[in-house]
Amino acid sequence: MAGVLSRAAAIVGAAEAKEIGYPETPKTATQLHIEAIKAVSVQTGIPISRINGVFGAGWSSQISEYLGLHPSYIDTTAVGGCSFEMHVHHALAAIHAGIIDVALVTHGENGWSARATHGRGTGRGRGGGDPWDPGSMFTNPYGISGAPSNYSHAMTRHNHRYGTTPSDFANIAVVTRQWATLNPRAVMYSKETHPFGGPITLEDVNTARLVSWPLTLLHCCLVTDYGGAVLVTSPEIARSVKTKPVWIAGAGESMSHSNMLEMEDFTATSAAASGATAYKMAGMGPEDMEMAMIYDSFTITAGITAEMLGLAPRGEGFTLWRDGHAAPGGRLPINTNGGGLSFNHSGMYGMQLLVEAYRQLSGTAEDGINGVAGKQTSAKSCVVNGTGGSLSTTGTLVLVAD
């Protein structure tokens, strides 16, 4: 039986900034936000002035001010890449409670342009740690720098516990690239869009240069620019707009730790909990899902998450990709946009998951991806799972089309 919040709101539109990926001229985060917000307003016919809830991973008040909005619900939940799935969860509750009826979830991040204009990190970081991350005094001294250097420890532990290999997980990179070759907006769409674009093989992944053993470069996501926005509304508004609703049948969120120092089981994430909550609210289970959008900051992230969401047994998540089930034409398409691995990953990738899930379920992918044809599935249900931090935080949504 579905929970009281199930289908209490719908996503009615999803759009992106004009130029994403590696823009020729550097973009600002604000520009990426605003282009996407304008696009989703045009797509749905809902005026920006009609928005009464603003949800963003930080900066919600600045974006509201920029738009001249005075929202009655302001959410700045910023717990990494899953923040946007959590925003949808929170918007669902706020709409059900009658506080708001049009929620904007927005993201703009110039992962690529920021590097172009400011350079990469210096790693000089404070050895004393950050006041808001008390464990960091005991992790900063040890040369851990950025996500890959932490996630690799999870791969090693998974290999040890289940007898898996990095090559097993390389299948995820290969299949995800197959999807990217179907999406003209993907950075790795073809040799024209990127020198290393187009199809890749297991050997390519296995022999790419090591970033943090056992992760080679092709086990790791891109660093790009992205702007995306979705509108979540009450059922009444969802039925009245020109776009098709995608119903929020289930939502859940959880966390296991913040600093990886406190990650108890390196082969598990809190997606087991957030997924269970979302499925329960929806009155559905993993067997009812016709596609999945799973955060793939690294191959290990997607592999473990598939296990946590019940899409495969523990230790066997990678088989969905290896055996072709997750691939184009497979029984459970996963990451149909080409993923964080080959489509786009700006730093926090949860918005990209939402936009693609909406496109596939609403059928707007059929009409085109920003003007370019791009239908990939005919799925009517999708589990969406964001992962933030160092396999730390998770937000899960079960989305369904009429």
Next chain:
Amino acid sequence: MADYKKPIPEPDPVSQPFWDGAKSGKLMLPRCTSCNRVHWYPRLICPHCHSMEIEWFEASGNGHIHTFAVQHRAFGGWADEVPFVTAYIDLNEGDRMLTVLRGVDPNKPESIKIGGPVKVEFEAATEDVHIPFWRVVEA
């Protein structure tokens, strides 16, 4: 130690007993006197039972490798030392620490054993701050 180029912790009141111990070569750990469980990193409150009665004791300095990775890309002072091995260490007394693992060949990760025994040692980054590192020892 004047030339220690890597991040140096800045002790604070909560962690000071750890750094005092480290300076004399002792691995000090916080333990809750209510539930008797060790926690790491140091806290004002026990994350297991939420008692605020925390004591410090000298640990054995022994542990085992929980998992590890080989860093081929790093920034700042660590950039000069790639490749190097990072590992999470299960402490014999409970809970876990992160370290740069010593006594291993970063070019032969397959020779590093999860579960293998390690012992703590300290490197003086400054006169007052001695940083713990763990070294693989004979089983």
